Amino acid sequence: MRRLAGSGLRIALVERELVGGECAYWACVPAKTLLRPPDARFAARRIQGLEDPRESWPEVARYRDTMISNLDDTDKAAKMEEAGAEVVRGVGAIAGPGRVNVGERTLEADDIVIATGTETAVPPIDGIDEIEYWTNRELYTMQTLPRDAIVLGGGPVGIESAQMLRRHGSGSALVEEAERLLAREDPAIGDELAPRLSEEGIDVRTGVRATRARAVPGGVELCLDDDTTLEAERLIVATGRKPCTDGLGLDLVGVRTSKDGGIEIDEQCRAAKGVWAVGDVTALQPFTHVAHYQGEIVADTILGRPRRADYRAIPRVVFSDPEVAAVGLTSQEAGEQGIEIACGSVDLQTLARTGMYGTGYRGSATVLADRNARVLVGAYAIGPLASEWIGAVVLAIKARIPLDVLRDTTVQFPTFGESLRYAVDAIDV
Numbered sequence: 445m446r447r448l449a450g451s452g453l454r455i456a457l458v459e460r461e462l463v464g465g466e467c468a469y470w471a472c473v474p475a476k477t478l479l480r481p482p483d484a485r486f487a488a489r490r491i492q493g494l495e496d497p498r499e500s501w502p503e504v505a506r507y508r509d510t511m512i513s514n515l516d517d518t519d520k521a522a523k524m525e526e527a528g529a530e531v532v533r534g535v536g537a538i539a540g541p542g543r544v545n546v547g548e549r550t551l552e553a554d555d556i557v558i559a560t561g562t563e564t565a566v567p568p569i570d571g572i573d574e575i576e577y578w579t580n581r582e583l584y585t586m587q588t589l590p591r592d593a594i595v596l597g598g599g600p601v602g603i604e605s606a607q608m609l610r611r612h613g614s615g616s617a618l619v620e621e622a623e624r625l626l627a628r629e630d631p632a633i634g635d636e637l638a639p640r641l642s643e644e645g646i647d648v649r650t651g652v653r654a655t656r657a658r659a660v661p662g663g664v665e666l667c668l669d670d671d672t673t674l675e676a677e678r679l680i681v682a683t684g685r686k687p688c689t690d691g692l693g694l695d696l697v698g699v700r701t702s703k704d705g706g707i708e709i710d711e712q713c714r715a716a717k718g719v720w721a722v723g724d725v726t727a728l729q730p731f732t733h734v735a736h737y738q739g740e741i742v743a744d745t746i747l748g749r750p751r752r753a754d755y756r757a758i759p760r761v762v763f764s765d766p767e768v769a770a771v772g773l774t775s776q777e778a779g780e781q782g783i784e785i786a787c788g789s790v791d792l793q794t795l796a797r798t799g800m801y802g803t804g805y806r807g808s809a810t811v812l813a814d815r816n817a818r819v820l821v822g823a824y825a826i827g828p829l830a831s832e833w834i835g836a837v838v839l840a841i842k843a844r845i846p847l848d849v850l851r852d853t854t855v856q857f858p859t860f861g862e863s864l865r866y867a868v869d870a871i872d873v
Contacts, residue, residue, distance in 0.1 A: 447743040449528035456551050457529045458536035458544065462517040466561050466724075467732045469512045474584035475604055476763050477511045478504065482611030483765055490802030501612060505587055515585070538693035542718055555718050555746055558692065558699075558707060559735070562685035562724040567596070570656040575664050577657070577679045580605070589614050590678040594666050596654060597682035598625040598634075600762040603641070605682055607764050610646050617647035617674050619666070624650060626762065629824060630774045632810070636826050637768060640806075647674070687725045702727060711752040712745045713738045720746075729758050756821075757842035761831040766807050769834035772822035772841045775812060784815040788870030790863045792827045797858040801828055809863040811837065813871050819844045825863070833861040847873060 449455045462469050481504050488494045513519065521531045534546040544551045564579040566572060578586075578593075583605060591614065595606040598620025610616035618641065620627070624634030625641075625648070634650075642648050649668065656667040663677040687705045694701070698716045700708045706727020707715050715721045720742045723735030734755075741751045762768040778785045792798045792807035807827025814821050823837040840850060847868060855865045 446527045446529075447740065448746065449524075451747055452528075453746075454553075455529040456532050456544075456553070457524055458532045458534065458546050458551070459517075459521075460533075460535045462515065463520040463524060463531060464517055465559075468520075469515055469517075470581040470584055471601075472732055474508050474512050475580070475601075475608070477508045478584065478612070479604060479608050479763055482608070486611065486765060487802060490804050492803065499612075501589060504612075508584075512585070535691075537691055538696055538719075540693075540696050555720065556697075557739075557742055558715065558719065558721040558725055559723045559739070560688040560692065560725045562687050562727075562730065564681055565684045565686040566681055567654070567683050569654050572657045572679075572681075575657050575659050575679065577664070577681050579681055583680055590676070591615065592663075592676040593617070593678040593680050594619060594664070594674050594676045595680045595682055596666070597684065598622065598627070598648075598650060599682065599684065600626070600760075602680075602682035603637070603762055603764050605680055606646050607641060607644065610644055615676065616645070617649065617676065619649045619652060619654060619668065619674070621653045622650065626768065628774075629760075629768075629770055630776075630810070632808075633768055633770070633824055633826060636808070637764065637766075640766060641764075649674075685724065685730060687727050689725065712750060713742045713753060714745075729755060729760075731758065731760070734758055754842070757838045759831075759834055759838050761834070763831065766805075766827050767830040768824070768826050769830035770822070770824035771834055771838050772820070773812065774822060774824075778812060778814075778821055783821060785821075786813045786815045786871050786873045787811070788813070788867040788872075790866040790870060792860065792863060794866075795858070795860065795862055797860050797862065798827075800858060809867045811864065811867045811871065813847060813868075813873055815873055817844075818847045818873060820847070820850070820868075823864070823867075827860060827863075829860060833859070833864065836861060836864055847871065 485497050488497055524531050532546050536544050536546045539545045542552055589612055593609050594617045595602045596619050606616045606618040625638050626634045638648050652668045652670050654666050655669050658665050664679045666674045697719050699719055702708050704727045707721040707725050709715050709721050709726050713720050713722055722738035724730045741753050744751050759771045789810040798805050809825040811820055812822035820840050825834055850868045855862045
């Protein structure tokens with residue numbers, strides 16, 4: 445948006461809720477803000493000579509409210525206006541080529557960019573429409589912690605939510621239909637993460653499906669297909685997201701959607717002539733950093749500097765403790781593409797940095813190489829600050845840096861980043 449506005453083009457931003465979207469108010473920002481205080485408290489427990497810090501939930505909640513601007517987008521909207529974009533409040537719908545209706549007003553432009561995001565996908569569980577469940581919106585703006593909660597969904601949002609609640613003092617259960625947590629990642633990740641969460645007192649249930657939900661005194665009961673039940677004050681639905689495309693008028697401009705509901709786009713994020721789509725509404729990779737990347741591609745292409753999206757090296761992170769970070773292909777995806785894979789792994793306990801960081805830290809780093817091309821195509825890591833040191837592999841995959849160059853590269857001591865160098869050394873190629 446700013447890139448286009450700064451070029452001198454006339455820009456209109458149509459917003460039905462808050463400028464900044466889901467991430468800024470109900471997802472990424474409040475989630476990571478609420479995860480940080482107990483993360484620091486638990487870290488202190490692992491450092492010799494430190495005492496367990498006291499935590500005040502009211503203070504935590506007040507700071508969270510500051511981070512999400514108290515659900516007030518006045519400042520963000522003003523910055524958009526200052527950058528040269530007119531903020532138009534209301535629900536927009538495409539009325540035809542180059543035309544968008546917002547209430548009684550019709551906006552006309554050469555290009556339309558769709559960035560409507562996603563909403564919670566509620567699973568078809570018997571009785572769920574008859575109870576008051578929470579989504580990420582209610583959870584991450586709550587003022588009072590629930591006594592206990594059942595989190596439905598073992599993906600990134602579900603894992604972060606269950607651990608956040610447990611560490612702030614709520615009872616927590618995590619239910620995932622797949623056999624492992626983070627089922628779309630390499631199996632080793634879920635196998636290593638699940639017992640860590642269980643050690644903290646989270647009731648982790650995998651390979652079970654919720655069949656019925658019903659209200660009971662003091663909360664909700666969830667029936668599972670293994671003939672067990674769970675009860676808690678709150679049920680939190682974190683089973684995935686679905687693109688917001690209803691009522692947009694896509695058919696009027698020839699925009700198509702995929703089987704998972706996302707807007708189909710080409711390598712320049714073009715959905716049809718004069719129509720573009722970016723972010724989660726494309727259902728490609730639902731990350732804020734991908735939305736930013738796609739937005740830059742669209743802006744540059746509109747401004748006559750065409751670019752093509754390259755999704756080979758998009759990092760994926762779960763801000764749990766331990767953190768989980770991955771990039772590129774999983775071993776299964778590589779096999780499906782006919783790539784002969786060679787793996788290299790290292791245990792974080794072999795690093796000097798791990799012992800210096802504190803006691804009881806465990807984790808690992810694994811890299812996946814194309815045996816024939818001799819370049820990295822994927823990686824995953826579990827451990828402290830994995831979100832930060834996975835960046836070296838992001839660059840290595842993006843630039844197709846040869847294994848020989850990576851092996852000849854010096855990594856500073858003592859850091860967790862050394863693990864990636866050792867993992868490359870362990871590749872039998």
